[in-house]
Amino acid sequence: xxxxxxxxxxxxxxxxxxxxxxxxxxxxxxxxxxxxxxxxxxxxxxxxxxxxxxxxxxxxxxxxxxxxxxxxxxxxxxxxxxxxxxxxxxxxxxxxxxxxxxxxxx
Amino acid sequence: xxxxxxxxxxxxxxxxxxxxxxxxxxxxxxxxxxxxxxxxxxxxxxxxxxxxxxxxxxxxxxxxxxxxxxxxxxxxxxxxxxxxxxxxxxxxxxxxxxxxxxxxxxxxxxxxxxxxxxxxxxxxxxxxxxxxxxxxxxxxxxxxxxxxxxxxxxxxxxxxxxxxxxxxxxxxxxxxxxxxxxxxxxxxxxxxxxxxxxxxxxxxxxxxxxxxxxxxxxxxxxxxxxxxxxxxxxxxxxxxxxxxxxxxxxxxxxxxxxxxxxxxxxxxxxxxxxxxxxxxxxxxxxxxxxxxxxxxxxxxxxxxxxxxxxxxxxxxxxxxxxxxxxxxxxxxxxxxxxxxxxxxxxxxxxxxxxxxxxxxxxxxxxxxxxxxxxxxxxxxxxxxxxxxxxxxxxxxxxxxxxxxxxx
Numbered sequence: 001x002x003x004x005x006x007x008x009x010x011x012x013x014x015x016x017x018x019x020x021x022x023x024x025x026x027x028x029x030x031x032x033x034x035x036x037x038x039x040x041x042x043x044x045x046x047x048x049x050x051x052x053x054x055x056x057x058x059x060x061x062x063x064x065x066x067x068x069x070x071x072x073x074x075x076x077x078x079x080x081x082x083x084x085x086x087x088x089x090x091x092x093x094x095x096x097x098x099x100x101x102x103x104x105x106x
Numbered sequence: 107x108x109x110x111x112x113x114x115x116x117x118x119x120x121x122x123x124x125x126x127x128x129x130x131x132x133x134x135x136x137x138x139x140x141x142x143x144x145x146x147x148x149x150x151x152x153x154x155x156x157x158x159x160x161x162x163x164x165x166x167x168x169x170x171x172x173x174x175x176x177x178x179x180x181x182x183x184x185x186x187x188x189x190x191x192x193x194x195x196x197x198x199x200x201x202x203x204x205x206x207x208x209x210x211x212x213x214x215x216x217x218x219x220x221x222x223x224x225x226x227x228x229x230x231x232x233x234x235x236x237x238x239x240x241x242x243x244x245x246x247x248x249x250x251x252x253x254x255x256x257x258x259x260x261x262x263x264x265x266x267x268x269x270x271x272x273x274x275x276x277x278x279x280x281x282x283x284x285x286x287x288x289x290x291x292x293x294x295x296x297x298x299x300x301x302x303x304x305x306x307x308x309x310x311x312x313x314x315x316x317x318x319x320x321x322x323x324x325x326x327x328x329x330x331x332x333x334x335x336x337x338x339x340x341x342x343x344x345x346x347x348x349x350x351x352x353x354x355x356x357x358x359x360x361x362x363x364x365x366x367x368x369x370x371x372x373x374x375x376x377x378x379x380x381x382x383x384x385x386x387x388x389x390x391x392x393x394x395x396x397x398x399x400x401x402x403x404x405x406x407x408x409x410x411x412x413x414x415x416x417x418x419x420x421x422x423x424x425x426x427x428x429x430x431x432x433x434x435x436x437x438x439x440x441x442x443x444x445x446x447x448x449x450x451x452x453x454x455x456x457x458x459x460x461x462x463x464x465x466x467x468x469x470x471x472x473x474x475x476x477x478x479x480x481x482x483x484x485x486x487x488x489x490x491x492x493x494x495x496x497x498x499x500x501x502x503x504x505x506x507x508x509x510x511x512x513x
Binding site for chain 1: 179211214215218219222223224225226227447453455456457459461463464468
């Protein structure tokens with residue numbers, strides 16, 4: 001298990017125990033965290049599990065693949081810290097990760 | 107290309123148990139003309155979860171949510187290379203649909219960005235204005251044949267505008283798209299597919315001569331797994347895209363309109379509280395899915411205890427997921443107060459999920475917003491009957507609506 005903290009646009013936070021090997025998107029969905037529509041269920045086709053990763057953590061993640069980079073640009077309100085949470089796999093080392101969920105996916 | 111015509115009734119293969127053979131014809135479904143979704147719900151309730159029909163070439167039908175979701179999410183065992191019933195290969199390579207994972211992904215990434223949240227946000231104003239212009243054109247009349255003057259226009263004009271194709275081309279394209287999903291005759295389907303392909307070939311030739319900043323130019327200049335895309339695949343992909351964008355939202359809007367015309371209490375909730383519209387749109391979409399896509403079984407497997415053989419065709423009814431008690435309680439009741447998110451598979455799941463889903467939902471939402479501002483009460487025009495039927499796409503071909511107009 002690794003602890004992942006989700007911060008909503010209104011400032012509220014939720015910390016969940018995520019299974020190692022699951023995606024951050026899956027951890028959010030399984031723990032009732034709102035705001036990640038994740039319409040395609042993790043197939044990297046919809047850009048609706050978009051979130052911002054705390055810069056201190058961003059450098060510790062595997063960089064986004066070429067396909068993820070293409071799909072990040074499909075989201076709205078993209079920032080340099082944008083990632084698609086279906087593509088971030090939970091590891092022991094990511095315990096403590098803070099993910100900020102945008103106000104809307106659309 | 108050899109076109110395979112099928113007998114009215116095919117002989118079940120040896121591995122199909124006799125008790126699982128049920129004569130169900132998607133082109134002649136009892137009760138469909140009175141209510142397509144209710145008619146399919148009866149099939150879901152009364153027949154085994156998975157059964158084999160001898161119609162249209164003979165194939166399996168899976169009607170329960172758990173099996174449908176299994177099929178959608180295992181796109182290798184259940185390939186989309188046989189998406190249409192009756193089954194005949196397309197006369198062109200059709201990525202991404204006809205390609206299985208992992209190859210599928212390198213094709214799909216060419217299409218997914220074209221209908222993304224960002225693009226849909228960018229075109230929202232155009233969609234809204236198109237809807238407003240159409241609605242304001244018929245509001246003073248107090249009645250409209252909604253299919254001819256709205257559902258056949260809005261989604262197709264939006265799609266063609268997004269593709270930078272002339273909106274007037276819809277007159278030429280609509281009959282072909284209708285034939286592909288409505289016809290039980292493989293030869294007619296084949297000819298319609300060739301018609302769409304010929305149209306796309308013309309467009310591709312034009313973009314080669316006059317490149318634009320648009321999806322068509324982007325696709326013909328794209329690279330797939332490091333290789334420049336060839337003409338046949340570029341044309342096939344665009345032809346598939348075109349056939350997917352022409353006949354789907356049209357029917358979704360038609361079914362939603364039939365429901366609302368018959369349920370003034372639901373309409374009143376939305377008029378009094380327009381903020382409810384996005385959630386209500388999702389609930390309407392849950393219960394009124396339109397597209398069917400079949401699968402080709404690529405290896406011997408077992409689905410909920412039923413043995414399937416490599417080469418079998420299987421129809422998984424995406425729209426029945428939202429109508430299944432396994433998915434939501436009391437699924438045949440439309441309830442705008444259901445908790446979010448409202449689960450359904452109207453747009454499919456897994457790698458082949460409809461790439462136009464976000465656009466489709468936005469079109470339903472914008473239609474509701476602009477329609478209800480101008481026509482807050484409406485009904486099925488007295489003396490008329492909405493024309494609906496089953497098929498590869500559940501369809502609404504005629505719908506007269508009327509409302510009171512102040513003199």
